Amino acid sequence: xxxxxxxxxxxxxxxxxxxxxxxxxxxxxxxxxxxxxxxxxxxxxxxxxxxxxxxxxxxxxxxxxxxxxxxxxxxxxxxxxxxxxxxxxxxxxxxxxxxxxxxxxxxxxxxxxxxxxxxxxxxxxxxxxxxxxxxxxxxxxxxxxxxxxxxxxxxxxxxxxxxxxxxxxxxxxxxxxxxxxxxxxxxxxxxxxxxxxx
Amino acid sequence: xxxxxxxxxxxxxxxxxxxxxxxxxxxxxxxxxxxxxxxxxxxxxxxxxxxxxxxxxxxxxxxxxxxxxxxxxxxxxxxxxxxxxxxxxxxxxxxxxxxxxxxxxxxxxxxxxxxxxxxxxxxxxxxxxxxxxxxxxxxxxxxxxxxxxxxxxxxxxxxxxxxxxxxxxxxxxxxxxxxxxxxxxxxxxxxxxxxxxx
Ligand SMILES: [Zn+2]
Ligand SMILES: [Zn+2]
Numbered sequence: 001x002x003x004x005x006x007x008x009x010x011x012x013x014x015x016x017x018x019x020x021x022x023x024x025x026x027x028x029x030x031x032x033x034x035x036x037x038x039x040x041x042x043x044x045x046x047x048x049x050x051x052x053x054x055x056x057x058x059x060x061x062x063x064x065x066x067x068x069x070x071x072x073x074x075x076x077x078x079x080x081x082x083x084x085x086x087x088x089x090x091x092x093x094x095x096x097x098x099x100x101x102x103x104x105x106x107x108x109x110x111x112x113x114x115x116x117x118x119x120x121x122x123x124x125x126x127x128x129x130x131x132x133x134x135x136x137x138x139x140x141x142x143x144x145x146x147x148x149x150x151x152x153x154x155x156x157x158x159x160x161x162x163x164x165x166x167x168x169x170x171x172x173x174x175x176x177x178x179x180x181x182x183x184x185x186x187x188x189x190x191x192x193x194x195x196x197x198x
Numbered sequence: 199x200x201x202x203x204x205x206x207x208x209x210x211x212x213x214x215x216x217x218x219x220x221x222x223x224x225x226x227x228x229x230x231x232x233x234x235x236x237x238x239x240x241x242x243x244x245x246x247x248x249x250x251x252x253x254x255x256x257x258x259x260x261x262x263x264x265x266x267x268x269x270x271x272x273x274x275x276x277x278x279x280x281x282x283x284x285x286x287x288x289x290x291x292x293x294x295x296x297x298x299x300x301x302x303x304x305x306x307x308x309x310x311x312x313x314x315x316x317x318x319x320x321x322x323x324x325x326x327x328x329x330x331x332x333x334x335x336x337x338x339x340x341x342x343x344x345x346x347x348x349x350x351x352x353x354x355x356x357x358x359x360x361x362x363x364x365x366x367x368x369x370x371x372x373x374x375x376x377x378x379x380x381x382x383x384x385x386x387x388x389x390x391x392x393x394x395x396x
Binding site: 005006007009010013014016017018019020026027028029030031032033034036037039040041043044045046048049050051052053063064065069070087089090092096125163181 | 201203204205207208211212214215216217222225226228229230231232234235237238239240241242243245246248249250252253261262263267268285287288321381387390393
């Protein structure tokens, strides 16, 4: 049997994208090859650069190709408010749905001792250090209301206990057990505006 | 305003894939960056190679990175039967759904004078030349039964008029006006087995 053709390899690679079945992968491959090779070339170039160059922001841990992400580096964001989220995608959702203009901190997950995810894995030492920076006034916990999320929020609230920070957590409208990423924008905006003190 | 981040560029490039909206593109980008960079690197590498190296088979006009595609080069295919299709994707559909073991010829479209698509654009001179190769016994037209498809089939049937070729066209089960690519496999297999002489 000969090596699989480049076309077959392309279809198989596209199938590794989440949510893409064999029919979709095939349609994508033929579309690019027959109608839009420029899009294919551009995707290949940017994909390669992104996989090599994108790391974590040294300040908020979101994904960025710079040492500090654009939000952390922006002079237009209010450094007095910090919103703690689980994933970089939560930042995108909040930026699109709300008028929040503070900064973020990305945990990268939720406390889950059985999976070996403890405070260190979530960067909670770094988060605690930020709690003691003088510019900070307020912390918003935008963590999914799952069991592990609630435990994580509780742990973070304890880290802030001996500070004067105003602490709140977004609440109304996010369905219990729901992932922020899949909540529609207006629900999220509502939950954000209706955050509750802890 | 700074240049868009590499992450934003990646999401925009993914959106150029057919059927991919902003949410899906975002989910793909985060999935690759956070959970499967190997898949991203592989896709980038194969995509770049495919866009540069894949051309048309000199014999059947399907997509391939070689001068002749694997089917045309295979000694196991019956060179006595030729199946004429519109698109390379039709070959994939027929190979998956039927036991056809002959060769193919890809038109790349249908006759459409108003769009400037005439016999030359579809390679009908090359197809006619193949009709006169002594090994060929049978020709199957697997062309969508649209108005233009029927006109194309009619034109091809005239090209075969002064030969001894057995000419047929697949018929049963393919919905009128339907595109082969979107017909389910068993319908297509049925249509293939029930092809009718012209
Ligand atoms: Zn940052
Ligand atoms: Zn070929």
